[in-house]
Amino acid sequence: MIIRFVLNGEETQIDCAPDRRVIDLLREDFGLTGIKEGCGSGECGTCTILVDGENRLSCLMLAVQLEGKSITTIEGLAGENRQHPLQEAFIRCGAVQCGYCSPGMILAARALLTENPEPTREQIREALSGNLCRCTGYQKIVDAVEAAARAMQKQKEKAG
Amino acid sequence: MKSFIPEIGCSIPRADGEAKVSGEEKYATDHYGDGLLWAGVRRAGIPHGRIRGLDAGQAKNLPGVIAILTGRDVPGTNRQGIVHKDQPVLCTDKIRHCGDPVALVLAEDRTVLAQALALITVDIEPLPGIFSIDDALRPDAPLVHEEHSGSNVLLAATVDKGNAEEAFSECDVILEETFTVPSVAHAFLETENGIAWQEPDGKIVLVVSTQAPFRDRFEISHALGIPMDRLRIIGPYLGGGFGGKDGATVQCLLVLAAIHAGGRRVKMWWSREESMAAGFKRHAVRMEYRLGAGSDGTLHALKCRLYYDTGAYAHLGGEVMALGMEHASGPYRIPHTLIEGWCVYTNNPVAGAMRGFGVAQVSFAFEGMMDRLAEKLRMDPLDLRMKNALQRGDKNGAGVTMTHSTGIVSCLEAVGSHPLWKGKEQWMAEAPPFKKRGVGVAAVFNAMGYGRGLPDSAIAKVELTAEGKIRVYCGVSDMGQGNATAFFQIAGGVLGQENDAIELVQPDTARTLPSGSASAGRTTYTYGNALIQAAEELRRRIIGRAALMILADTVDELELLPGRVKHLKSGREIPLNILASVMPPEDRICISQFIMPVARDGLETGKAFFIGFPHLLFSYAAHLAAVEMDELTGTLEVKAYLAATDAGRVLNPQSYEQQVHGAIAQGIGYALCEEIKLEEGRILTPDLATFIIPGAMDIPDMMSISVETCETSGPYGMKGAGEVGINGPLPAIAGALAQACGIRVKTAPLTAERILEAMVEQQTACERKPS
Ligand code: FES
Ligand code: FES
Numbered sequence: 001m002i003i004r005f006v007l008n009g010e011e012t013q014i015d016c017a018p019d020r021r022v023i024d025l026l027r028e029d030f031g032l033t034g035i036k037e038g039c040g041s042g043e044c045g046t047c048t049i050l051v052d053g054e055n056r057l058s059c060l061m062l063a064v065q066l067e068g069k070s071i072t073t074i075e076g077l078a079g080e081n082r083q084h085p086l087q088e089a090f091i092r093c094g095a096v097q098c099g100y101c102s103p104g105m106i107l108a109a110r111a112l113l114t115e116n117p118e119p120t121r122e123q124i125r126e127a128l129s130g131n132l133c134r135c136t137g138y139q140k141i142v143d144a145v146e147a148a149a150r151a152m153q154k155q156k157e158k159a160g
Numbered sequence: 161m162k163s164f165i166p167e168i169g170c171s172i173p174r175a176d177g178e179a180k181v182s183g184e185e186k187y188a189t190d191h192y193g194d195g196l197l198w199a200g201v202r203r204a205g206i207p208h209g210r211i212r213g214l215d216a217g218q219a220k221n222l223p224g225v226i227a228i229l230t231g232r233d234v235p236g237t238n239r240q241g242i243v244h245k246d247q248p249v250l251c252t253d254k255i256r257h258c259g260d261p262v263a264l265v266l267a268e269d270r271t272v273l274a275q276a277l278a279l280i281t282v283d284i285e286p287l288p289g290i291f292s293i294d295d296a297l298r299p300d301a302p303l304v305h306e307e308h309s310g311s312n313v314l315l316a317a318t319v320d321k322g323n324a325e326e327a328f329s330e331c332d333v334i335l336e337e338t339f340t341v342p343s344v345a346h347a348f349l350e351t352e353n354g355i356a357w358q359e360p361d362g363k364i365v366l367v368v369s370t371q372a373p374f375r376d377r378f379e380i381s382h383a384l385g386i387p388m389d390r391l392r393i394i395g396p397y398l399g400g401g402f403g404g405k406d407g408a409t410v411q412c413l414l415v416l417a418a419i420h421a422g423g424r425r426v427k428m429w430w431s432r433e434e435s436m437a438a439g440f441k442r443h444a445v446r447m448e449y450r451l452g453a454g455s456d457g458t459l460h461a462l463k464c465r466l467y468y469d470t471g472a473y474a475h476l477g478g479e480v481m482a483l484g485m486e487h488a489s490g491p492y493r494i495p496h497t498l499i500e501g502w503c504v505y506t507n508n509p510v511a512g513a514m515r516g517f518g519v520a521q522v523s524f525a526f527e528g529m530m531d532r533l534a535e536k537l538r539m540d541p542l543d544l545r546m547k548n549a550l551q552r553g554d555k556n557g558a559g560v561t562m563t564h565s566t567g568i569v570s571c572l573e574a575v576g577s578h579p580l581w582k583g584k585e586q587w588m589a590e591a592p593p594f595k596k597r598g599v600g601v602a603a604v605f606n607a608m609g610y611g612r613g614l615p616d617s618a619i620a621k622v623e624l625t626a627e628g629k630i631r632v633y634c635g636v637s638d639m640g641q642g643n644a645t646a647f648f649q650i651a652g653g654v655l656g657q658e659n660d661a662i663e664l665v666q667p668d669t670a671r672t673l674p675s676g677s678a679s680a681g682r683t684t685y686t687y688g689n690a691l692i693q694a695a696e697e698l699r700r701r702i703i704g705r706a707a708l709m710i711l712a713d714t715v716d717e718l719e720l721l722p723g724r725v726k727h728l729k730s731g732r733e734i735p736l737n738i739l740a741s742v743m744p745p746e747d748r749i750c751i752s753q754f755i756m757p758v759a760r761d762g763l764e765t766g767k768a769f770f771i772g773f774p775h776l777l778f779s780y781a782a783h784l785a786a787v788e789m790d791e792l793t794g795t796l797e798v799k800a801y802l803a804a805t806d807a808g809r810v811l812n813p814q815s816y817e818q819q820v821h822g823a824i825a826q827g828i829g830y831a832l833c834e835e836i837k838l839e840e841g842r843i844l845t846p847d848l849a850t851f852i853i854p855g856a857m858d859i860p861d862m863m864s865i866s867v868e869t870c871e872t873s874g875p876y877g878m879k880g881a882g883e884v885g886i887n888g889p890l891p892a893i894a895g896a897l898a899q900a901c902g903i904r905v906k907t908a909p910l911t912a913e914r915i916l917e918a919m920v921e922q923q924t925a926c927e928r929k930p931s
Contacts, residue, residue, distance in 0.1 A: 027190075028192060032183070033183070033186065033189075033190035034182070034183015034184070035183070036187075036189070036349065036350070036399065037189070038349035038350070038351070038399075038432070038848075039432045039847065039848050040431060040432060041432070041847060041848075041849070043432075043847060043848035043849050044349060044848055046349050073183070074181075074182065074183035075182070075183045075184075078182070083178075083181075083182070087181040087182060090177070090181045091173045091174065091177035091178060091181055092173060094171070094174075094814040094815070094817065094818050096174060096176075096177050096180050096181060097640040097641070097642065097818050097822060098348070098349070098350070098397070098398060098399050098400045098401075098639060098640025099176065099177075099180030099181070099185060099397070099399070099640065100187065100348075100349040100350045100399030100400060100640075101349055102180050102181050103181070103183050106181060121861075124856075125856040125857050126856075126857065128856045129855045129856050129857050130855075131856070132347075132349065132848065132853060132855060133349075133856075134346075134347055134348055134349055134400050134402070134822075134826070134853060135400060135640045135818070135822045136818060136821060136822055136825070137821035137822050137824055137825030137859050137862060138825065138855075138856040138859050139821055139859070139861050139862055140817075140818065140821065141856070142856070142861075
């Protein structure tokens with residue numbers, strides 16, 4: 001079946017089985033291996049992608065659900081820029097250790113900041129509660145999201 | 161990012177950070193390739209039995225199935241194991257746990273693979289199983305390994321000092337208690353996986369998520385009968401390891417598959433359920449303690465019996481127990497100790513290394529005893545610990561004299577002077593309705609390195625590349641702990657080069673040199689020491705060769721600066737790329753080996769240990785947990801957490817804090833919720849929905865204080881920081897719970913059910929008491 005969607009800003013179409021898992025399609029056919037698989041059953045959040053800006057678990061999605069959607073993966077998050085403020089903050093604040101959860105965390109945080117540009121630490125923790133991290137203890141991830149939120153606010157003020 | 165010289169002591173951003181946040185970093189899981197085949201394992205699903213037959217006929221006929229292999233197709237000894245080679249790559253006759261592999265399938269894709277695996281039928285004659293330590297030790301117990309000395313005891317050992325039996329008669333107080341801790345999973349997010357292929361010249365390449373690439377090569381060679389020079393193991397950054405990737409997981413299976421894949425790449429990637437069933441676990445342990453002290457709280461005698469359930473295969477069971485026994489008496493001065501241990505085979509999943517290797521378990525027990533003693537003597541728990549804390553020159557419980565940095569007292573002082581400790585009474589008094597609050601402390605330690613019996617060695621290799629850059633060949637894996645960044649800093653610091661002029665090569669048996677496993681808090685210490693030597697040699701060489709070009713009559717006038725060597729007197733400079741172009745390749749590479757020092761005493765005990773006992777160097781920590789317990793539900797919440805750590809000098813404060821935070825978070829999971837539940841060897845918690853690890857809501861903001869002793873034998877004074885932190889949370893939280901409501905739980909984890917149950921018991925006991 002032909003499926004048309006926007007992938008990291010580009011119109012894309014692909015001929016594939018409608019029941020192919022989105023995570024496999026993106027990792028194997030598009031080479032977007034920044035999307036990780038930690039459980040395959042919706043429990044860890046490492047496979048997070050943005051679907052029309054909302055965070056979704058690509059291990060639970062089938063290819064057919066991509067039709068007409070706009071998909072952002074970690075590879076496309078920065079767009080034209082070298083780094084998204086969240087990526088920059090994750091490095092600077094020490095939110096990355098093994099890094100296997102980082103792409104999913106960053107995208108989940110991106111979805112949060114779109115909805116709520118000035119979240120409290122509690123709200124950040126809540127928004128990331130579907131994304132497991134076994135290395136960091138989360139504190140520096142929360143620090144990074146706070147820092148990125150501030151940086152993005154500043155950017156906006158400058159632009160505005 | 162602006163260029164900078166990565167210096168020691170600074171929180172430089174991780175060398176691997178950028179590639180990881182952009183999704184570019186290629187973990188083992190991220191390697192595919194044209195014509196890729198998938199390999200998978202048919203597992204026994206039965207805990208103990210004998211294989212009567214295996215029918216793969218239907219599976220073989222499935223279009224897309226390339227090969228189905230059994231134990232008969234394994235060319236070598238078909239035995240793996242780090243110390244005892246008792247674990248088959250593919251079982252031929254006996255099944256010892258549910259996760260045992262009986263057939264290996266290669267298929268064109270994952271769908272066919274799954275179908276083929278389901279179509280294989282294995283006829284197993286069930287045998288009576290051994291599912292607990294007591295089962296294993298029964299005199300008439302069926303044997304998990306018939307060939308093993310007529311019992312299920314993998315290893316029995318004694319560690320003693322003085323005369324504990326007699327010394328109890330000199331004690332004013334004697335306390336006894338039995339503690340148990342369950343098996344838990346590492347739950348790294350990247351499950352066990354790899355990819356392998358055979359090159360046209362017959363060599364086999366394996367890219368694998370591993371903590372020990374050089375040992376893997378040895379294991380594969382032995383088990384499959386392939387000469388080591390025909391094997392190349394590449395170990396990229398790991399998506400977590402924590403000990404669970406220290407040993408053979410997919411390695412031998414994948415290489416076996418590659419031999420049958422006609423040069424095509426073969427990928428194996430365990431599902432979360434497979435990782436739970438077949439991956440290594442932390443040992444479940446029962447700990448029977450008897451502690452005697454004077455009325456002033458001076459510890460005098462300790463006797464304990466430790467029972468480790470090592471599961472179906474030896475793996476690192478004996479070594480894990482050795483460390484547990486070595487630490488069983490805590491970071492304390494106790495003149496008389498008698499510690500006995502039994503590490504037993506069962507038909508449970510295979511246990512092995514996990515952060516706090518055998519020590520996380522006993523920390524619960526020895527600190528539980530300290531809390532009970534403090535209560536009995538009405539002493540302040542911190543004062544009691546301080547009074548008995550090891551100091552340099554003391555002998556520890558295993559009889560080793562502490563001749564190196566011993567910072568436990570400083571750690572305890574840091575906790576004692578912290579507002580969380582000083583203000584604890586008030587904080588507890590302010591508990592909201594239906595909540596009870598408590599504050600607990602724990603003093604813990606953790607040995608570094610392999611201990612006696614094998615050299616804890618690393619071989620560093622550093623190159624001035626033809627382009628004039630610095631390349632460090634890391635022979636030891638980075639599973640997320642940040643050692644690669646430390647190496648980056650060491651090279652940057654010694655050679656004075658900027659970040660973009662330094663490259664790191666991750667472990668690769670064809671390019672890097674054997675440097676042991678990423679484990680035992682040894683990684684940065686051992687490789688770092690080797691790297692300092694190699695980098696200093698390279699620095700001398702660069703300057704020496706530049707002197708020839710600049711015609712300087714003494715090297716003292718030359719300095720190595722970013723990208724160039726400068727003759728300070730004349731101001732003349734030689735760019736490093738020009739210098740490199742006149743140096744032959746072998747002249748541009750420096751190699752140096754470092755071997756960790758070992759204990760010189762304590763050798764008259766623990767004779768049963770083949771390797772891994774005793775140790776010389778230890779990191780220390782004092783932890784404080786402030787908890788709130790819900791009286792209605794029994795739920796325990798950690799509200800604040802403080803760790804004061806002595807891991808020597810800190811090379812990178814941010815990496816250091818990452819290790820402390822991560823260890824605390826895992827320790828909180830161990831304390832509150834993590835437990836592999838088993839029924840007759842079958843896992844009842846097969847996934848992350850049932851094996852619960854802490855999420856972002858479960859871990860409070862943590863405070864970390866570094867007391868920074870100077871470990872003179874370490875690179876720039878450092879010691880390992882990765883392990884010690886996981887030993888504190890369980891005892892500190894258990895102590896806090898007791899402070900909150902008087903309940904002393906002796907079985908981990910401290911789940912709401914257990915706490916409620918204990919509260920009911922406490923209540924009935926009170927009601928029964930005649931008034
Ligand atoms: S891989 Fe999708 S939630 Fe774990
Ligand atoms: S950094 Fe390793 S899982 Fe989050």
